[in-house]
């Protein structure tokens with residue numbers, strides 16, 4: 090958790106061992122923690138149909154959410170040793186969806202870094218953006 094970012098990062102590093110990345114050979118692990126201390130992990134899972142591959146971060150988040158745990162406060166991500174890996178753009182969008190105040194933990198030049206998702210995804214398109222549209226300005230669904 091944000092109170093102990095190094096143990097959340099350690100969990101991401103061990104989760105990485107489960108990665109299935111036969112195409113990119115770039116293995117990633119992630120771990121998320123909820124406000125009440127529940128942790129979920131993920132590793133990237135690729136597919137022969139490349140576009141179906143899924144990032145470690147989204148697997149960790151969807152695992153938490155599908156277990157009924159949505160109050161997530163921090164996510165750690167770890168890639169190959171010595172490589173600074175931060176969440177890709179799609180994962181930033183998903184992180185912002187669960188908590189616009191999420192802390193993102195990663196390693197950079199041997200140091201633990203903690204960034205807020207709002208710094209990594211400024212001016213985000215968010216659930217509140219949809220709520221800002223008046224019902225009359227939304228077009229009818231296609232039938």
Ligand code: THU
Nearest residue numbers: 113115117133144145175176177
């Ligand atoms: N990947 C992740 O799992 N998380 C990231 O933050 C960046 C990219 C995965 C997707 C793909 O399986 C491989 O890394 C190379 O892009």
